[in-house]
Amino acid sequence: MKMIEGNQKLAPPEIPTALQNARKDFPILKREVNGKPLVYLDNAASTQKPQSVIDTLTRYYEYENANIHRGVHLLSTEATGAYEEARQKLATYLNAADSAEIVFTRQATEAINLVAHSFVEPIVEAGDEIVITHMEHHANIVPWQLLCDRTGAILKIAPVTDNGQLDTEALKNLLGPKTKLLSFVYVSNAIGAINPAEELIAAAKDQGIPTLVDAAQAVQHTTVDVQELDCDFLVLSGHKMFGPTGIGALYGQLSRLEGMRPYQGGGDMISHVTFEGTTYKEPPSRFEAGTPHISGAIGLGAAVDYIESVGRDVIEDYEAKLMIYALKRLDEIPSLRVIGDFEKRAGAISFVMENAHPHDIGTVLDTEGVAVRSGHHCCEPLMRRLGVVATARASFSLYNNHQDVDALVDGLKKVNTLFG
Ligand code: PMP
Secondary structure, three states: OOOOOOOOOOOOOOOOHHHOOHHHHOHHHHOEEOOEEOEEOEOOOOOOOOHHHHHHHHHHHHHHOOOOOOOOOHHHHHHHHHHHHHHHHHHHHHOOOOHHHEEEEOOHHHHHHHHHHHHHHHHOOOOOEEEEEOOOOHHHOHHHHHHHHHHOOEEEEEOEOOOOOEOHHHHHHHOOOOEEEEEEEOEOOOOOEEOOHHHHHHHHHHOOOOEEEEOOOOOOOOOOOHHHHOOOEEEEEHHHHOOOOOOEEEEEOHHHHHOOOOOOOOOOOEEEEOOOOEEEOOOOHHHOOOOOOHHHHHHHHHHHHHHHHHOHHHHHHHHHHHHHHHHHHHOOOOOEEEOOOOOOEOOEEEEEEOOOOHHHHHHHHHHOOEEOEEEOOOOHHHHHHOOOOOEEEEEOOOOOOHHHHHHHHHHHHHHHHHHO
């Protein structure tokens, strides 16, 4: 990922040709909030949806809707084809070697729980260790705590520095013969820090330790190549990358998935069922029990098409420039402190203000039509580590522009006047 230096002096970034029409592609951006044009800066929580994704969902329900995999009639065949095509699109997007390495889940959260249940639980014994970091989203903490409760395994936490950076050397020192998995966040949803994924995975691999990358905040901002990363598992959520809610994915190396027990039991994941015993399908079907979120997967495929039509390099480059502009403009507010001081940042800027609680900041900004998130961002341990109970977070996407940043800064100046 590209470096973003917070003290660089720059004019507002120009919108590249491939993004000139981006705002028009997202119909919701036309609406007003509290009588003001919507300025949507809560993209780390969920992104908005382009018309192409909305149209794909409508078309699916208007023309193709049927259950998949089990029907011989045309609608079922078409729906099956579209569902499997979406799997292939996501595989290509992540550069997975085989589309069977993509398991559709409800979201990143379910994908992590799946790995905990089906991969880690059968191989851990009491006293074994799972290593995560101090900057994880609760989705990459709680499943491991539950696993430790069930198995007697121990959760080891790699520290974060006062600046909000992962202490990579300390993390490496935690890895050892008892480590059964290293699971870490690629890009922090709470503070926007980017972790050196390749370096961490290589360190784990040196000791034969499997890795899981939480890429929920990475895949929409940059190119993520699972073969280059060489991770065993990677998880994502569709709704954070312009797709529908309720659909996400687990990438797993085929050799790993093949050796894993089912996650849930039900229809479509079996080869044969008798009362004496049941045999299971190969991955990915083994992990997709029951009727899946068919339209969600197809919608996610359309979201991937949308991102590809813009180009991930274009998105990464533009967002990096917008972030520099935003950091520069936030500097104008003396009572404001950006949380996390690091060279690499993507997606989110978290901040606090001297006299205003983050919820007050969020509320005042909302009256100006500016949507940001306030709270612990599902990262309570990280907040505590950085000495704050909550922050306000502005998080960016490809359709944001410098006017959005200017509206944010104007709103924050109002907060300053009201609470300063
Ligand atoms: N990991 C990270 C880094 C996230 O930002 C999020 C969502 N905020 C999740 C995991 C969980 O995503 P979901 O709720 O879609 O499963």
